Amino acid sequence: MSERTEIRITGFGGQGVVLAGHIIGHACAVNAGKHATMIQSFGPEARGSACSTTLAVSDTEVLYPYIGRPDIFVVMSAEGYEKYRDELIDDGILVYEKDLVPFKAKEGQKAYGVSSTRIAEEIGRAIVQNIVMLGFFTAATEIVPLKAMREGVAESVPAGTEELNLRAFDAGFEAFQESYGSGAEKKIEVAPVGN
Amino acid sequence: MKADPAGVLTGVHYLDGDFACGEGAMAAGCRFVAGYPITPSTEVVERISRRFPMMGGTFIQMEDELASMAAVTGGVWTGTKCMTVTSGPGFSLMMENIGLAAMMETPCVVVNVQRGGPSTGLPTMVGQGDMMQARWGSHGDYELIALSPQSPQEAFDLTIVAFNLAEVWRVPVMFMMDECVGHMTEKVVIPPSDEIDIVPRVLSDKAPGDYLPYEVNGRPVPEFVRVGDGYRFHTTGLTHDERGYPVMSVECQEDSVHRIINKIRLNANDIVRYDEENVDGADVVVVAYGITARVTRMAIDMARTEGVKVGFLRLIVVWPFPEDRIREIASSTKAFVVPEINYGQMVLEVERCAAGKAPAILVPHGGGGVHDPAVICQAIVEAAK
Numbered sequence: 001m002s003e004r005t006e007i008r009i010t011g012f013g014g015q016g017v018v019l020a021g022h023i024i025g026h027a028c029a030v031n032a033g034k035h036a037t038m039i040q041s042f043g044p045e046a047r048g049s050a051c052s053t054t055l056a057v058s059d060t061e062v063l064y065p066y067i068g069r070p071d072i073f074v075v076m077s078a079e080g081y082e083k084y085r086d087e088l089i090d091d092g093i094l095v096y097e098k099d100l101v102p103f104k105a106k107e108g109q110k111a112y113g114v115s116s117t118r119i120a121e122e123i124g125r126a127i128v129q130n131i132v133m134l135g136f137f138t139a140a141t142e143i144v145p146l147k148a149m150r151e152g153v154a155e156s157v158p159a160g161t162e163e164l165n166l167r168a169f170d171a172g173f174e175a176f177q178e179s180y181g182s183g184a185e186k187k188i189e190v191a192p193v194g195n
Numbered sequence: 196m197k198a199d200p201a202g203v204l205t206g207v208h209y210l211d212g213d214f215a216c217g218e219g220a221m222a223a224g225c226r227f228v229a230g231y232p233i234t235p236s237t238e239v240v241e242r243i244s245r246r247f248p249m250m251g252g253t254f255i256q257m258e259d260e261l262a263s264m265a266a267v268t269g270g271v272w273t274g275t276k277c278m279t280v281t282s283g284p285g286f287s288l289m290m291e292n293i294g295l296a297a298m299m300e301t302p303c304v305v306v307n308v309q310r311g312g313p314s315t316g317l318p319t320m321v322g323q324g325d326m327m328q329a330r331w332g333s334h335g336d337y338e339l340i341a342l343s344p345q346s347p348q349e350a351f352d353l354t355i356v357a358f359n360l361a362e363v364w365r366v367p368v369m370f371m372m373d374e375c376v377g378h379m380t381e382k383v384v385i386p387p388s389d390e391i392d393i394v395p396r397v398l399s400d401k402a403p404g405d406y407l408p409y410e411v412n413g414r415p416v417p418e419f420v421r422v423g424d425g426y427r428f429h430t431t432g433l434t435h436d437e438r439g440y441p442v443m444s445v446e447c448q449e450d451s452v453h454r455i456i457n458k459i460r461l462n463a464n465d466i467v468r469y470d471e472e473n474v475d476g477a478d479v480v481v482v483a484y485g486i487t488a489r490v491t492r493m494a495i496d497m498a499r500t501e502g503v504k505v506g507f508l509r510l511i512v513v514w515p516f517p518e519d520r521i522r523e524i525a526s527s528t529k530a531f532v533v534p535e536i537n538y539g540q541m542v543l544e545v546e547r548c549a550a551g552k553a554p555a556i557l558v559p560h561g562g563g564g565v566h567d568p569a570v571i572c573q574a575i576v577e578a579a580k
Contacts, residue, residue, distance in 0.1 A: 022380060026209035029382035036209075038380035063493045064568065065379050065486070156209075 011076030016130030021053035027152030128168035135172025213238035219354025229266035236308035264292035294333030302361035311562030322562035338459035477506030494571035521548035
């Protein structure tokens with residue numbers, strides 16, 4: 001990991017964009033000994049419209065809280081993809097909701113798609129879509145250890161829903177491994193062009 | 196005295212500055228908050244209103260900010276530590292009663308999560324344009340204390356300091372956050388309650404017949420009682436004598452108003468609080484506060500790579516201003532550089548204290564974002580020439 005990693009997460013209001021950012025930040029800052037500063041975008045984000053949050057993760061104190069061009073872009077809506085896709089650095093990592101984002105492959109870009117909404121529905125609650133995405137994100141980016149992220153989920157979701165959310169998280173993590181492998185064998189750029 | 200464990204959420208958290216401020220207030224022993232919601236400060240009272248029932252606290256959503264500040268000013272006299280929370284437009288509406296709190300020597304904390312202004316300005320975006328208003332916003336002569344945190348951790352730590360200073364000096368304390376710190380989420384460590392020092396409300400041990408509400412006997416502040424404990428009690432915004440009764444005379448004005456000013460001015464060196472880094476021998480000293488202090492540290496690192504000897508003074512208590520220290524530095528440095536998210540407020544204080552010995556160069560930002568560190572760096576490099 002470079003000294004500072006910048007992440008943008010976007011989707012529509014109600015998808016749990018901010019909670020997803022919060023959990024990544026919590027996992028990094030509280031459970032993995034890093035510094036993580038999260039900024040929410042505070043616009044008129046009522047349910048259904050665009051919503052976005054950013055994180056700066058670093059081994060040293062984060063002095064500048066806002067991001068420039070993110071190293072990692074997690075996107076869960078077509079609108080968010082349109083708005084922010086060109087912002088991602090050229091060799092950045094794109095993590096996207098396969099069924100909602102009209103992904104167009106870019107040369108050199110590491111892109112990983114997951115049907116997180118469908119997986120969440122299969123688990124029984126569409127609301128955990130963001131947590132499925134987090135599991136997938138964890139496997140794809142390896143920015144924070146699995147254990148720290150799982151703890152981050154358990155510590156951040158409403159009491160009584162930990163088990164459901166961890167199931168969603170693990171399903172997302174496994175979905176990545178099934179599609180893209182793991183560790184050194186991780187496949188890159190497998191998403192078909194024009195998907 | 197140590198903090199009441201009921202209000203202390205000991206642990207390592209991931210909180211935004213607003214929530215951290217709310218936790219700081221509860222840890223400090225605040226048990227009454229009156230406020231009117233306004234972006235970007237609302238999360239402070241959201242947090243408090245959710246947690247207060249567990250510790251016997253009361254939150255009232257008032258009809259407006261005038262009433263909020265009035266309720267706080269009254270609540271204090273029951274012996275309760277009180278706070279209100281707002282942003283620029285609400286801060287303006289609170290000004291009259293902040294003056295009342297200063298005149299009645301009512302310890303309380305007023306949180307202002309600053310957004311871009313003037314008027315309704317930029318509700319969801321950062322500003323630091325209320326720094327002078329915090330000091331001078333109410334009419335007449337008075338002194339108060341103001342602090343500015345640079346992170347959610349400090350939003351927690353310094354809210355406790357704010358309550359403690361309010362008790363010691365019996366003044367309203369302005370807690371001058373900014374939207375960036377308020378809406379920024381970071382790790383916040385809340386220590387165990389027995390590691391948090393609290394200044395409790397000290398009540399007079401005098402018998403009811405012997406007590407006068409504003410008798411000081413040479414001390415900087417008078418003694419407290421709780422209204423309803425059987426003491427004869429009166430307070431007012433009018434110029435008052437030791438009994439708290441209005442006295443319209445030059446002598447009483449001099450006695451009472453000069454005292455509430457001098458209790459801060461003559462003790463300013465006990466109240467001021469700042470961080471310093473490499474100030475001695477520096478060619479340029481940067482003065483900053485709040486979120487701007489963090490961005491400034493990046494700029495300083497950049498300027499140092501260009502060979503400039505840069506020092507840094509971060510204001511933590513902004514009012515009273517560290518006059519003596521700035522005066523001292525002015526005789527040894529070439530220039531001050533003062534970045535702030537306004538068009539020049541605290542820079543005027545630096546300039547005043549430097550008194551022509553070293554220029555104070557403003558790096559303004561109109562609000563809605565923070566400085567580009569390169570712009571501050573450029574100002575530092577220019578100033579060093």
